[in-house]
Amino acid sequence: MRVDAQLLDAKIEASGLKTNFIIEKLGLSANGFYKKKNGQTPFRISEVYVLCDLLHIDDSEKAKIFFPKS
Secondary structure: OOOOHHHHHHHHHHHOOOHHHHHHHHOOOHHHHHHHHOOOOOOOHHHHHHHHHHHOOOHHHHHHHHOOOO
16 A cells, blocks of 8 residues: 555644654554555554544545555
């Protein structure tokens, strides 16, 4: 699963939440999170749902971030 890391970073920044808080809520290590964000390993569907809930990402934004077109 490719991820639009720039859009995800923008949503994290806009949320005002600390990245470490988000990583903790996902149950990941920092290294694991960054690998997923940079497309080296895929996000699990459950992790996508947690991120969408935490960052108030709607379905339209979800598609742009987690399923970007080439």
